[in-house]
Amino acid sequence: MEIIPYERKVFYYETDRMGIVHHSNYIRWMEEARIDYLKQIGLPYDAMEQDGILIPVLAAAAEYKKPFRFGDSFRIELRLVEFSGLKFGIEYEIYKRETEELCATGQTRHAFVDSRMMPVKLKKEYPQIYKGLMERLEKKDYT
Amino acid sequence: MEIIPYERKVFYYETDRMGIVHHSNYIRWMEEARIDYLKQIGLPYDAMEQDGILIPVLAAAAEYKKPFRFGDSFRIELRLVEFSGLKFGIEYEIYKRETEELCATGQTRHAFVDSRMMPVKLKKEYPQIYKGLMERLEKKDYT
C-alpha cells in the first residue's frame, strides 16, 4: 500500500510578526499528518477513540531548518520507527512543496491508554490495531 | 463588590505577519475575561462544569478599532447585558493599557446546557447561579 503524503497550504493565521510560520504550529502540522496516516493505514483516529482508546503524546520535538511563509505549501512524509504494543514513535520530514526543500524535521512518541488514562495492551485487547501498526513498522514508505 | 478588569500582555505567538494581533485571538481574550469575571462573581466555570453545566457560545462578535502589537498589554472590562435564566449576553471593551485607548469591542451570547447539550433551567435547577447572575445584571461595574 502506497502512503500518500499529507499536504496543504500555510494558513495566514499560522504566521507571526517575524513573517514566518510560528514554530509551535509545526507540532500541530505533525498531528494533522499523523492522523491522516493512521486513517490511510486503516486505523482512523476517531474510530479508535470511539472504541475507548486514547493516544496521548509522551514527547514531541521539531528541528527548524528553513522557515515557511504565507503563500507556501508543505508536504509531510512520516514513518513509524518504534512500536512496542504499549508505545509508538514517529519521525516526520516537512518539505516545502514549491521547492522540494526539507524545511523541518520532527519526532513524536505516544502511548495507548483507556479513558481512565491507564495503559492499554494493544496486542491482547485490540489485535487488529496491533497488527496494522506492526506491519507498517516493517515497511518502507515513500520509496 | 468591585470587579477587577482582566489584564495581560500580548503573547508573541498571537501576532501575525501584519505585525499585529490576529483578529481571531480577540475572541479568545474575551473568553479569558469572561471566565475570570464568572470566577470573581462566585461562579467559577470549572466548578459549574463539574456540576454538570456546560456554557456553549451561541454567538460571538468583535469590532477592531486599533490594533494591538507585541509589547502591548490589554485590559478588558465587561458587563452582563442580558440574562433570561436560559441564556445570557455579555459586552466587552478592550483597552490598550499603555495608552488607555479603546482598541476593540465585542459581544458574546451563551446558553446553559447539560452534558447532553439540552437546555438547563437555571432558576429551577441551580438557583444560586441564577441569583448570582441576576444580581450582576442590575449592577453597574467599572464606574
Add this chain to the structure above:
Amino acid sequence: MEIIPYERKVFYYETDRMGIVHHSNYIRWMEEARIDYLKQIGLPYDAMEQDGILIPVLAAAAEYKKPFRFGDSFRIELRLVEFSGLKFGIEYEIYKRETEELCATGQTRHAFVDSRMMPVKLKKEYPQIYKGLMERLEKKDYT
C-alpha cells in the same frame, strides 16, 4: 465563473474539552475560506500583500447553531455583500459536509490599507482589483 466552496476536515487540536470545535476557530475557518475565494477570483492574497496592500479586519462575527466535532468536515460558502472601493463585507455559511446541515453563519468586514495602515483608494490605485471585486458583488455564487 463557478466558485468552488472551501472544504476540509476538522483538526483534532481545534476541539476543546466540551468535545466540540472551539468557537474561536470558526473565525479562522472564515479566513481560510476568504483567502481561498480571493484566489479563485484572481486576487490572491499573498500577491496583493506583495503589491503593498494589507487587508485588516474591521469586524468579525459568528453565530453557532450546531457544533462540529472531530471526525466532521466543513464546507464554507461565502458571498461578497458589500464593496465600496475602500471597504468590503462578506457573509459566510458553514455546512457540515456529512449531513449538509447549516451549522454556523458568519460575517466579516475589511478595509484596504497600505503598509503604513493608511486607506488605499482601490478604484484609482489598483483598478484591476477594484474591477474583480465589483464583478463578484453583482454575481450570484453557489446557485
Add this chain to the structure above:
Amino acid sequence: MEIIPYERKVFYYETDRMGIVHHSNYIRWMEEARIDYLKQIGLPYDAMEQDGILIPVLAAAAEYKKPFRFGDSFRIELRLVEFSGLKFGIEYEIYKRETEELCATGQTRHAFVDSRMMPVKLKKEYPQIYKGLMERLEKKDYT
C-alpha cells in the same frame, strides 16, 4: 538577582477533547516563559527586535509526564544551559502549581539573526546583550 518563575492559569481554549491541554500549547507556554525571563534579566524581547535582532527557534522539544486540565495553573522554571554568542539553549521545567508536581519538561535552541535572517555576532555588535546572557549562564536560578 532572583528570577521570578512564570505562572498563569490554563485557558479553556487550550484544552482539547481528551479533556487535557493540547500538547502543542506547551511549546507556546515555553515561549511565554522565555520572553518573560529575557525581560527580567534586562533583555526585553520587543526592544531587541527594535534594535534589529530576531531570535528564531532552531529546535523545540517537550516531554509530557502528567497532563494539565482546565482549572489548573502552571509554573515554569527555566535556565540558560548553552550560550555561544551565536546561539543559546534553554531548559524548562513545567510544574502544576496546585500540587507542585513536575508535569512536563522542555528544551529550545535559538539563533540571533538580523532582519535578513543572517547571523548576528552578539559579542561584537551587541556587547551588552552578550554580557547579560553570559552572566546568566554561570548563575544558578531557582535555588
